[in-house]
Amino acid sequence: MPLLHVRGLGVRYDNDVLALEGVDLDLDAGERLAIIGESGSGKSTLARAIAGLLPPAATVEGSIAWPELGRVARNGRDIGFVFQDPGSSLDPVISVGAQVAEVVRVNLDMAWPAARRLAVELLDRVKLPEPALLAKAYPHQLSGGQKQRVAIAAAIAAGPRLLIADEATSALDTIVQAEIVSLIRGLVDEDGMALLFVSHDIALAANLADNIAVFRHGRLVEAGMTGEMIAAPVSDYTRALLDAHLGLDA
Numbered sequence: 001m002p003l004l005h006v007r008g009l010g011v012r013y014d015n016d017v018l019a020l021e022g023v024d025l026d027l028d029a030g031e032r033l034a035i036i037g038e039s040g041s042g043k044s045t046l047a048r049a050i051a052g053l054l055p056p057a058a059t060v061e062g063s064i065a066w067p068e069l070g071r072v073a074r075n076g077r078d079i080g081f082v083f084q085d086p087g088s089s090l091d092p093v094i095s096v097g098a099q100v101a102e103v104v105r106v107n108l109d110m111a112w113p114a115a116r117r118l119a120v121e122l123l124d125r126v127k128l129p130e131p132a133l134l135a136k137a138y139p140h141q142l143s144g145g146q147k148q149r150v151a152i153a154a155a156i157a158a159g160p161r162l163l164i165a166d167e168a169t170s171a172l173d174t175i176v177q178a179e180i181v182s183l184i185r186g187l188v189d190e191d192g193m194a195l196l197f198v199s200h201d202i203a204l205a206a207n208l209a210d211n212i213a214v215f216r217h218g219r220l221v222e223a224g225m226t227g228e229m230i231a232a233p234v235s236d237y238t239r240a241l242l243d244a245h246l247g248l249d250a
């Protein structure tokens with residue numbers, strides 16, 4: 001029984017852009033799936049549709065079911081969502097410890113002092129130095145990589161079944177990007193979470209994911225196991241992406 005079962009998913013925005021069309025996708029518990037495609041291919045639309053984060057003006061058809069949960073998954077509780085820009089996903093006027101604690105309090109129905117303690121533990125889990133001290137800091141006092149670690153701590157705070165990272169490392173420099181990818185891999189392994197890793201970078205995705213789904217113009221072009229797809233892509237489009245990112249011969 002898959003964790004996530006998507007059938008015939010279509011999303012149209014109010015400007016009449018058809019952002020997704022006829023998408024079928026299954027995700028097993030603990031599976032690491034990368035969603036790949038160029039800008040505008042519908043990757044974020046898919047991620048947001050799954051997390052219930054589409055704007056109200058979006059029209060959705062098809063079905064998104066959670067067979068293992070037996071109910072609709074809740075963002076924050078069952079799904080942790082990490083956005084591209086850690087600066088905009090954090091509130092500038094609230095200390096980072098309080099922001100993580102708030103996720104804990106709301107989703108796990110925990111009292112504030114216990115939530116604050118758990119927040120410090122979570123900041124430690126995402127390998128931030130001196131977490132008790134850092135919990136009192138505000139986002140502008142942190143580097144981009146540190147802010148993204150806080151955003152990841154908030155995303156995993158309630159022990160979600162699925163972590164969605166939408167270009168979560170794209171705004172970071174290469175070294176910090178590698179550190180965040182390694183952090184995500186470690187957390188997903190430790191907690192047995194499923195991972196939906198959204199990226200335009202097939203090399204980065206291949207490094208992290210068991211399976212890859214390639215999107216183009218809102219449609220699923222090709223899906224399969226990472227090793228097989230890299231070795232022998234079926235579609236010309238996937239081959240072109242691989243050539244561009246891995247420098248392979250056509």
Ligand SMILES: Nc1ncnc2c1ncn2[C@@H]1O[C@H](COP(=O)(O)OP(=O)(O)OP(=O)(O)O)[C@@H](O)[C@H]1O
Nearest residue numbers: 013015017019038039040041042043044045046055
């Ligand atoms: N809120 C919105 N309102 C209207 N159109 C939108 C909205 N969000 C996305 N779109 C359009 O839907 C299509 C898919 O966009 P989406 O953001 O899902 O692509 P993406 O693959 O995530 O791209 P990127 O790699 O640039 O993040 C694009 O044509 C985009 O312009």
Ligand SMILES: [Mg+2]
Nearest residue numbers: 043044045167
């Ligand atoms: Mg996007």
